[in-house]
Amino acid sequence: MGERLQTDVLVIGSGPSGAVVTHTLASAGVDVVCLEQGDWINPSDFGTNEPEWELLIQQQWAHDPNVRKAEADYPVEVSDSDMWPVMLNAVGGTSLFYGAEWVRMLPSDFRLRSCEGIADDWPISYAELKPYHDEIDAFLGVSGVAGDPAYPEGLDYPLPPHPIGKVGMKAAEGMNALGWHWWPGANAIAVDRHKTLERCLRHGVCEWGCPAGAKASFDLIYLPQALAAGAKLITGARVSRIESGTDGLASGAHWIDREGGENFVAAKAVVVCANGIGTPRLLLLSGGPAHPDGLANSSGLVGRNLMLHPNCTVTGYYEDDLESWKGPAGETIHSMEFYESRPEHSFVRGGKMNVLPTPGPLAAIEAHRDQPFDQLWGPAFADVAARHRSGILWATNTEDLPDEANRVTLDPALTDGDGVPAPKVDYRIGDNTRAILDFHVARMTEIHEASGATETIPVGLWVDQPGHLLGTARMGEDPGRSVVDSYGRAHDVPNLFVADGSLFVTGGAVNPTATITALALRVAKHIVATGAEIPTSTGAAR
Numbered sequence: 001m002g003e004r005l006q007t008d009v010l011v012i013g014s015g016p017s018g019a020v021v022t023h024t025l026a027s028a029g030v031d032v033v034c035l036e037q038g039d040w041i042n043p044s045d046f047g048t049n050e051p052e053w054e055l056l057i058q059q060q061w062a063h064d065p066n067v068r069k070a071e072a073d074y075p076v077e078v079s080d081s082d083m084w085p086v087m088l089n090a091v092g093g094t095s096l097f098y099g100a101e102w103v104r105m106l107p108s109d110f111r112l113r114s115c116e117g118i119a120d121d122w123p124i125s126y127a128e129l130k131p132y133h134d135e136i137d138a139f140l141g142v143s144g145v146a147g148d149p150a151y152p153e154g155l156d157y158p159l160p161p162h163p164i165g166k167v168g169m170k171a172a173e174g175m176n177a178l179g180w181h182w183w184p185g186a187n188a189i190a191v192d193r194h195k196t197l198e199r200c201l202r203h204g205v206c207e208w209g210c211p212a213g214a215k216a217s218f219d220l221i222y223l224p225q226a227l228a229a230g231a232k233l234i235t236g237a238r239v240s241r242i243e244s245g246t247d248g249l250a251s252g253a254h255w256i257d258r259e260g261g262e263n264f265v266a267a268k269a270v271v272v273c274a275n276g277i278g279t280p281r282l283l284l285l286s287g288g289p290a291h292p293d294g295l296a297n298s299s300g301l302v303g304r305n306l307m308l309h310p311n312c313t314v315t316g317y318y319e320d321d322l323e324s325w326k327g328p329a330g331e332t333i334h335s336m337e338f339y340e341s342r343p344e345h346s347f348v349r350g351g352k353m354n355v356l357p358t359p360g361p362l363a364a365i366e367a368h369r370d371q372p373f374d375q376l377w378g379p380a381f382a383d384v385a386a387r388h389r390s391g392i393l394w395a396t397n398t399e400d401l402p403d404e405a406n407r408v409t410l411d412p413a414l415t416d417g418d419g420v421p422a423p424k425v426d427y428r429i430g431d432n433t434r435a436i437l438d439f440h441v442a443r444m445t446e447i448h449e450a451s452g453a454t455e456t457i458p459v460g461l462w463v464d465q466p467g468h469l470l471g472t473a474r475m476g477e478d479p480g481r482s483v484v485d486s487y488g489r490a491h492d493v494p495n496l497f498v499a500d501g502s503l504f505v506t507g508g509a510v511n512p513t514a515t516i517t518a519l520a521l522r523v524a525k526h527i528v529a530t531g532a533e534i535p536t537s538t539g540a541a542r
Contacts, residue, residue: 002261007033007232009527010253010267012239012282014038015093016513017500017520018273019218020136022233023226024524030531033265034226035237035255038072038090040219046209054362057208063097063464065089071258072236074416076277077424083308085277085425086467091235092219094275094467099206100188100215101331101354101511102142104133104518107152108340109508112401116341118348119401122505123477123486124522130154132518132525140216141194144186150336159191162200166322167392168332171355174451175335185331185354188216188513196224204327204359215328237263240420241286242270242496248290249537250496256418268536269527271488271497273520276306276469279502280408281423283473296473296490296498301483303409305402305471307507310429311462312437313395314444315358315367316453317387324357324391331355338443339509347435351396352509353444358391367391367457392451394444397466398436399509400429408472429461437461468512473502488523495534499523 011022014036025032047056057063063086065073072089088094107126112119137158144157161184164172168184175182189206190197200214213220227233237255243264245251252266272279280303286295294302331354338350358364364387368376376384400406411424429437441458448456476482479491488503490496499520501512508515527534 002257002263004263005033005265007031007265007267009269009271010035010265011271011273012253013093013273013275013278013500014091014218014223014233015273015275015500016095016218016517019092019222019226020517020520021271021273021499021524022231023222023229024521025528026226026229026231028528030528033232033234033267035239035253035265036091036233036235037238038088039235040091041096041209043209043211043213046211048203048205048208049211053205053208054360061208063467071417075414075422077411077414077422081425081427082429082461083310083427083463085308085469086465087275087277090219091223091233092217095217095513096209096219097207097467098513099330100328102144102186102188102514103334103352103510104151104155105508105510105515106150106336106339109506112506116348119506120476120481123475126152129515129518129522132521133514136514136517136521140188140221141190141197142186142188143191145184148183150181150183150339157186159194161185162187162189162191162328162330164332165326165357166320167324167357168355170318170320170322170451171333171392171394171447174447177450178447180335180337182333182335185334187328187330189328189330190214190216196220200328202327204325204329204357206327206329238416238418238420239282240418242282242295244286244288244290244295244493245537247538248493249535250493251537260418269495269497269534271499271523271527273500276472276501277408277423277425279498279500280472281410284410285421291492296483296492296496298492299480299483301474303472304404304407305474306406306408306425306427307400307402307470307504308427309397309466309468309507309509310400310433310437311395311397311465312441313393313459313462314441314448315457316392316394316448316451317455318390318392318453321389322392324389325359326357327359329356329359332357338440345439347432347439349399349401349436350509351398351436351440353394353396353440356393356395358388358393361385361388364388364391392448394447395462396440396444397509397511398433398440399507400433402471402506403430466511468501468507470501470504470507470512473498474505475503476505487526488519495536497523497527
């Protein structure tokens with residue numbers, strides 16, 4: 001046995017939810033250890049610092065861990081999935097790769113069963129979550145414009161918005177012509193220096209790491225304050241199993257270091273923040289005599305109801321130089337025009353449309369891949385590549401309703417570098433979601449035409465985006481229909497909590513990190529408030 005530590009609360013994962021939980025507990029004086037499988041990545045190390053960044057993001061900095069194959073990664077079996085996940089094991093997690101589009105779910109998202117007779121209601125409401133949203137926004141320094149009519153009154157932002165630029169202005173022209181809702185984007189990207197964040201320099205490469213250190217990745221904005229408050233962060237720690245005692249309670253976690261050594265952290269409570277794929281994987285790996293089907297899995301729902309927010313896009317090209325290499329990316333504007341169910345539609349629910357720049361010449365080449373050879377390569381190459389300056393990318397997050405057949409399990413053959421079983425993803429896009437995708441491709445094409453685009457290129461499914469991993473350890477009041485309660489506490493294991501996107505009952509159609517972090521803050525504050533009431537395992541670890 002290698003290192004053995006003792007703590008009050010063990011947090012597994014240092015992404016957005018893990019960072020918020022770790023900071024909140026440490027700031028309240030709780031002894032907390034956070035285990036992270038990856039390492040610190042300095043903003044100066046990102047491939048986006050280099051002129052050849054568009055080549056580097058195809059391998060070394062690829063979104064797909066099966067392509068990237070870094071030391072900290074684990075493989076994901078996706079042969080039976082219509083999409084593959086965006087994930088990064090690092091301090092700050094996949095927030096190093098997110099676009100920091102900071103959009104809240106709408107009130108209707110929490111009440112689909114009550115209002116529309118579909119899916120299930122959340123055990124909490126928009127109003128209950130709002131104070132936690134507001135606190136997170138203030139801490140991060142979210143940039144935006146108050147008063148979006150898609151939301152109830154009271155949604156404001158601590159920092160002013162980023163300029164929407166020529167891209168946003170041109171896109172808004174089409175929306176105005178059609179009479180459709182749009183609003184300046186809200187982004188967790190510092191418009192000016194804020195705490196440990198630098199001012200945005202508008203590089204436009206947010207989704208592959210911010211070289212300026214302006215984007216609120218959680219290695220930059222929450223974890224430094226957590227460490228200053230006394231939290232302990234261990235990197236290079238591959239958690240292989242959460243241990244449970246003879247009483248069925250969690251007693252800590254085993255982890256493997258980079259030298260292959262076996263280590264253990266004993267804890268009074270464990271909070272799992274390993275994302276919507278990593279969390280169910282770990283719970284399924286952690287079965288024992290008291291939990292024969294996996295930890296906290298008496299309902300059989302651990303790993304089920306995976307939601308991935310399928311995306312579709314339409315890129316439009318214009319005669320004008322739109323300076324489309326300028327960020328943030330991040331959204332410049334967004335639209336909730338077709339977010340809610342409408343009786344005239346053949347589908348229920350909808351999507352959130354948003355505008356992004358097209359920040360690189362190879363992006364223009366890739367968009368034109370289907371062109372005849374002589375219209376793309378040879379003398380034509382430079383002209384096509386230069387079109388990235390005049391492009392607008394409209395993209396839609398679509399809502400995929402929970403389906404128990406969409407799930408994460410343990411692959412019987414594939415393992416990570418330490419022999420720990422890898423996750424297998426079974427995920428198929430349903431007919432309702434397909435209809436939403438098709439509808440939004442048509443609407444985004446219509447917007448481009450109204451804005452004066454000379455060419456439009458649709459993509460019906462963006463298979464490697466957006467990295468929203470939701471629903472695989474859902475919250476609820478009924479232990480037979482959920483894994484945890486409204487505070488993330490496992491029904492089966494009262495000292496085990498989940499605080500990441502696995503909690504989602506339905507996915508909505510907005511970028512989920514704002515909701516994930518608000519939920520994590522709520523979970524952490526509940527642990528602080530009720531710590532003395534949380535039972536502690538008396539059974540010895542195996």
